[in-house]
Amino acid sequence: MPRLLASALQLRRDPRILKLPPYLSLLCILVGVAWLFLLPLDQYSRRTYISENALLPGQVHTYFGGSDQNVFRAYKHEVKELIGQTNTEINDRLDPLLKGLGLKTARQNFTYHAAGHTYAGENLYAILQAPRGDATEAIVLVAAWENVRHEINRNGVPLALTLLRYFKRWSLWSKDIILLLTPDSIAGPQAWVDAYHDAHDPSRVSSLPVKSGLLQGAIALDYAQESRFDSVHIVYDGVNGQLPNLDLINSVNHIASGQMGIGVALQEMWQHNNGYRDRLRTMLRGMLRQGFGLASGAHSSFIPYHVDAVTLRPFGDGWQDEMAMGRVVEGTFRSLNNLLEHLHQSFFFYLLMQRDRFVSIGTYLPSAMLVAANFTIMAIALWVKSGQPTEGTTTTPATKNTTPATTAERDLFVPLGVVALIHALSIVPLYV
Amino acid sequence: MDGAMVTPGRTAGLFAGAAVLRLAIFTLLPKLPDLLTGRVEISTPVTSFKRLQEGLFLYNHNVSPYDGGVYHQAPLFLPLFSLLPDFSSLPIFTYLLYTAADLLSALALWKIADSGEAGSSALFTSPRKGKRWSGFIIAALFLFNPFTVATCLGRSTSVFTTCAILHAIAKAVSGAPFGAMIALSFASYLSMYPLLLLPPLILLSYDRQRPERATKSGLKFAATCASVVAGVLAVLFQMSSLVTGSWEFLPSTYGVQLTLSDLTPNVGLWWYFFVEMFDSFRSFFLAVFWLHLASYVGGLTMRIRRQPLVVLTLLMGIFGIFKPYPSISDTSLFLALVPLYRHVFPLMRYTFVIAAVILYASFLGPAFYHLWIYAGSGNANFFYAITLVWGLGQSLLVCDLMFAVLRDEWEVERPEMVGKEIRQI
Numbered sequence: 001m002p003r004l005l006a007s008a009l010q011l012r013r014d015p016r017i018l019k020l021p022p023y024l025s026l027l028c029i030l031v032g033v034a035w036l037f038l039l040p041l042d043q044y045s046r047r048t049y050i051s052e053n054a055l056l057p058g059q060v061h062t063y064f065g066g067s068d069q070n071v072f073r074a075y076k077h078e079v080k081e082l083i084g085q086t087n088t089e090i091n092d093r094l095d096p097l098l099k100g101l102g103l104k105t106a107r108q109n110f111t112y113h114a115a116g117h118t119y120a121g122e123n124l125y126a127i128l129q130a131p132r133g134d135a136t137e138a139i140v141l142v143a144a145w146e147n148v149r150h151e152i153n154r155n156g157v158p159l160a161l162t163l164l165r166y167f168k169r170w171s172l173w174s175k176d177i178i179l180l181l182t183p184d185s186i187a188g189p190q191a192w193v194d195a196y197h198d199a200h201d202p203s204r205v206s207s208l209p210v211k212s213g214l215l216q217g218a219i220a221l222d223y224a225q226e227s228r229f230d231s232v233h234i235v236y237d238g239v240n241g242q243l244p245n246l247d248l249i250n251s252v253n254h255i256a257s258g259q260m261g262i263g264v265a266l267q268e269m270w271q272h273n274n275g276y277r278d279r280l281r282t283m284l285r286g287m288l289r290q291g292f293g294l295a296s297g298a299h300s301s302f303i304p305y306h307v308d309a310v311t312l313r314p315f316g317d318g319w320q321d322e323m324a325m326g327r328v329v330e331g332t333f334r335s336l337n338n339l340l341e342h343l344h345q346s347f348f349f350y351l352l353m354q355r356d357r358f359v360s361i362g363t364y365l366p367s368a369m370l371v372a373a374n375f376t377i378m379a380i381a382l383w384v385k386s387g388q389p390t391e392g393t394t395t396t397p398a399t400k401n402t403t404p405a406t407t408a409e410r411d412l413f414v415p416l417g418v419v420a421l422i423h424a425l426s427i428v429p430l431y432v
Numbered sequence: 433m434d435g436a437m438v439t440p441g442r443t444a445g446l447f448a449g450a451a452v453l454r455l456a457i458f459t460l461l462p463k464l465p466d467l468l469t470g471r472v473e474i475s476t477p478v479t480s481f482k483r484l485q486e487g488l489f490l491y492n493h494n495v496s497p498y499d500g501g502v503y504h505q506a507p508l509f510l511p512l513f514s515l516l517p518d519f520s521s522l523p524i525f526t527y528l529l530y531t532a533a534d535l536l537s538a539l540a541l542w543k544i545a546d547s548g549e550a551g552s553s554a555l556f557t558s559p560r561k562g563k564r565w566s567g568f569i570i571a572a573l574f575l576f577n578p579f580t581v582a583t584c585l586g587r588s589t590s591v592f593t594t595c596a597i598l599h600a601i602a603k604a605v606s607g608a609p610f611g612a613m614i615a616l617s618f619a620s621y622l623s624m625y626p627l628l629l630l631p632p633l634i635l636l637s638y639d640r641q642r643p644e645r646a647t648k649s650g651l652k653f654a655a656t657c658a659s660v661v662a663g664v665l666a667v668l669f670q671m672s673s674l675v676t677g678s679w680e681f682l683p684s685t686y687g688v689q690l691t692l693s694d695l696t697p698n699v700g701l702w703w704y705f706f707v708e709m710f711d712s713f714r715s716f717f718l719a720v721f722w723l724h725l726a727s728y729v730g731g732l733t734m735r736i737r738r739q740p741l742v743v744l745t746l747l748m749g750i751f752g753i754f755k756p757y758p759s760i761s762d763t764s765l766f767l768a769l770v771p772l773y774r775h776v777f778p779l780m781r782y783t784f785v786i787a788a789v790i791l792y793a794s795f796l797g798p799a800f801y802h803l804w805i806y807a808g809s810g811n812a813n814f815f816y817a818i819t820l821v822w823g824l825g826q827s828l829l830v831c832d833l834m835f836a837v838l839r840d841e842w843e844v845e846r847p848e849m850v851g852k853e854i855r856q857i
Contacts, residue, residue: 242807306808348809376788383784409778 021381025374032370039364040279045357048250051345055335057251058259062327062334068166069323075158083152087183090145091124094161094181098126101165103179110191110205116432119187127212128168128177138176139336140218140307141329144185144298147222147313156223157181159322163329175337176212182298185222190301197305217248217336217343218309219329220298223322230318231263231270232256232328235311236352238303241290246358247346248308253355255331262320262328264355270315272354279353286351308343386410446568450538450575451531454584458527465585473797474586476757477694478504478623478685481587488513496676498684504694505589506622507672507681526587533591534584538575540598541768542567547605547640549741550772554639556738558840560775570771579764590761593623597765600626600633601744609637613657617664624686625755628726629747630661631733636740691718692756697815699797700758701823704816725754742837745769749830753823760794763826770833779836782828789825793818 038044050057078097082090091107098105103126112119129135143160147153164179182188194200195208196215222235236249256262265272267285272278289296297311314325349361387410458465468474469481477483487503490496491510497503516525544550544567551561574580584591596619603611616633619626634657638650647653673679688694695703702721709717728750732743748769752762777783797818803810843850 242809304807306806342808344808348807379788380784 021377025377028370028374032367035367039359040276040283040353044363045353045359048356048358050247050250052247052343054338054340055247055251056338057254057335060334062330064166064326064330065323068162071165072158072162072322075161079158087121091122094124101168103128104210106210108192108195108206108208112187121183121188123188123192124181126179127210128164130173130176131171132174133176135176136213137216138178138212139216139333140178140180142180142189142218142220142298144182146184147224148185148297151224153224155322156221159223159326160221163326173337175216178212185298186295189298193301193305215307216339218299218302218307219332220311222297222311222313225314228318229314229320230316231265233265233313233315235297237289237296238300239295240293242303243348244303244308244310245343245346245348246350247343248310251335252310252332256328260324260328266352266355274354283351283353446572447535454531455527457585468582468586472697473699473760474582475588476698476759477696478689478757479588479590484509484589496680498680504685504688506685507676511675530584530587530591533595537595537598538571540602541574542571543602544605545570545772549605551775553739558775563775565771565774573771574768577764577767579760583761583764588761593619594765597626604633604637605640607640607642609657610660612637613660614664617661621665621668624689625751628729629744631729632740632743689756698757699819699822702756746830746834749826753826776836776840779839780832782832786825786829793822793825
């Protein structure tokens with residue numbers, strides 16, 4: 001053993017060992033990238049499954065429909081009248097409608113200055129108090145007046161109003177239901193959720209006059225399409241790449257495709273043939289969005305506060321009507337209503353590649369780690385190289401004991417200063 | 433970088449710069465100090481400023497500050513902070529107090545650096561001692577270290593312990609053993625663990641006595657020093673009991689550190705073990721952990737007898753890793769003393785790895801804590817894993833510094849081995 005150690009130490013001084021790092025580093029990158037491309041294969045990804053037994057998705061009959069369709073049409077007319085009016089005028093009209101349903105309503109003003117833009121508006125929200133609950137927990141239904149592509153949420157807002165009117169008739173809710181109507185999909189929900197958790201700046205965002213309990217989940221409706229639809233697009237990316245619990249996505253998926261027979265799409269993959277290419281493309285799109293970390297819908301602001309949330313967006317040309325969409329929301333709310341504790345069972349770090357296939361962090365992380373390791377290897381190699389005395393000491397391997405154990409002095413002040421300065425500059429985009 | 437041309441102007445500039453930096457952050461970013469005060473990396477149950485305010489409130493309302501089990505700090509902080517104007521209306525006095533404590537620490541560090549004790553002690557002179565940084569650079573490295581600044585902004589009371597420890601060392605190297613012992617008593621009174629520094633500090637004072645009034649007998653000197661410490665501590669305890677009206681403070685301050693009854697997470701290694709542990713093993717492992725911490729004192733003091741300041745530095749690093757409630761303040765104290773050994777830096781082998789690990793842990797630590805506590809997508813293991821990495825980085829630095837110092841000594845004994853490859857076992 002001591003001899004082995006000694007020869008290992010001899011090896012350390014071998015000039016050949018310093019030639020190794022670039023190749024080692026390249027190998028790390030190649031293996032890391034190859035690993036990534038293996039993930040969509042059946043052997044490396046897993047089928048999704050519901051981890052939290054309390055959710056019981058798709059186990060209840062949904063009754064939304066019938067005469068609610070007439071109510072929906074009436075609300076739709078109301079909303080149509082309001083298109084083009086100001087935020088306050090819209091809220092002035094919708095507020096009495098919600099009060100008429102017997103709900104507590106409140107409004108909130110906000111003004112944001114971020115990255116050179118000003119975002120101002122007024123949120124309107126209503127709380128349906130749970131007949132069987134004690135106002136300690138709540139579920140949120142968000143309907144933004146405009147979606148992220150600045151289309152008017154023509155069907156989403158009336159559908160949310162209809163749903164709330166319908167929910168009010170049921171006596172089975174054990175969690176409060178909050179309907180949140182925001183003027184836009186990014187700043188409005190952000191202001192509301194900040195104020196709900198008392199994390200807002202009171203000089204810019206007003207506090208909420210009425211609150212309910214801990215938010216257990218949120219569903220945002222983005223239903224701007226006029227015609228009937230074929231499938232539902234689930235948008236799940238939060239700000240800064242945070243994701244909701246996988247169980248929530250699975251439940252919606254299970255209810256929509258399993259119970260209602262509606263297709264489900266992810267990451268704007270309108271066509272998905274379940275092949276390798278489509279899986280890879282879905283996964284890469286997901287990674288890209290996570291990398292950018294931008295808000296992708298009204299649900300995104302909820303996720304940093306540990307509120308699992310998704311946006312549902314119907315798309316395509318099919319025979320599903322607004323009532324089918326309403327039943328998906330109803331089914332999801334019934335599942336969330338069953339929860340005994342916060343969603344925690346399933347994964348928070350995952351990559352989805354199809355509606356029922358995913359890879360978890362344990363499978364994809366090694367790939368990212370290998371790519372990251374190449375930087376460390378090269379950094380160490382360059383550091384060692386920079387410490388070698390510069391005056392030509394090309395010792396032949398034969399004369400063993402002449403290699404000096406000393407290292408040259410490195411002047412670090414300038415490089416460290418440059419690195420620190422570059423990092424400090426990253427604060428600029430926040431204010432310009 | 434020798435800084436030989438230190439003028440009074442530059443000195444004043446350094447201290448003014450450090451003070452302005454702290455006061456500017458206090459006044460321009462008033463939310464930042466409160467944010468830092470709440471961070472577990474900065475405030476531990478035994479140093480937190482929030483808990484101090486709670487204790488102060490109870491004390492000013494004639495309730496025992498230790499009722500309620502929130503306040504675990506030394507009782508004499510209470511009259512000191514009561515003398516300052518009310519924190520909520522006039523916080524500037526508190527800020528000034530903390531800034532002054534940091535500046536005093538830097539002054540002590542400066543004295544230690546200028547004494548040259550690190551390069552040539554009474555029993556050993558390093559052949560490399562010519563290459564060293566001046567007190568100016570070492571004080572600047574301490575004052576502008578982000579960990580030091582964060583501790584000061586977080587108003588952790590460990591700032592005062594740091595100040596007392598550095599003054600104890602500064603007094604010892606300038607040949608004032610009594611001053612050193614009194615300063616160490618204050619440090620021990622505030623945080624208890626500095627008492628473990630007594631043996632190396634006695635040796636340091638013994639080595640650096642002024643020749644005109646030196647005590648020749650080592651035993652007599654040690655006994656005198658120990659009795660001074662005991663006497664000062666007795667006086668402080670008596671005053672504390674007068675201030676709080678009972679001896680209740682002993683179990684609530686030192687008892688908490690000994691029995692780890694508050695399991696708030698911190699950057700150390702204890703809390704996770706004791707959260708997980710069955711109660712029947714608790715007392716056994718408490719004894720083991722404390723024994724482990726204390727065992728370094730004897731071993732290091734004997735092995736590196738010729739350079740007691742090295743022992744003190746290494747112990748600082750070890751305490752920063754293994755004490756019951758460590759924070760980044762302990763690390764900043766250790767990192768303040770490390771630059772004194774500029775002359776052995778070329779002998780260190782893992783500087784790059786150490787720097788990378790410490791940076792890695794200090795950026796990922798807050799992120800993992802956020803994932804655990806706020807985002808809910810991680811759990812306690814995330815944070816504990818990163819505190820292990822933090823501990824690893826510091827222990828690598830301790831080991832590497834020890835290796836470098838020992839190699840430096842060894843090359844004096846064996847001049848023929850200079851520059852040769854060696855193997856550590």
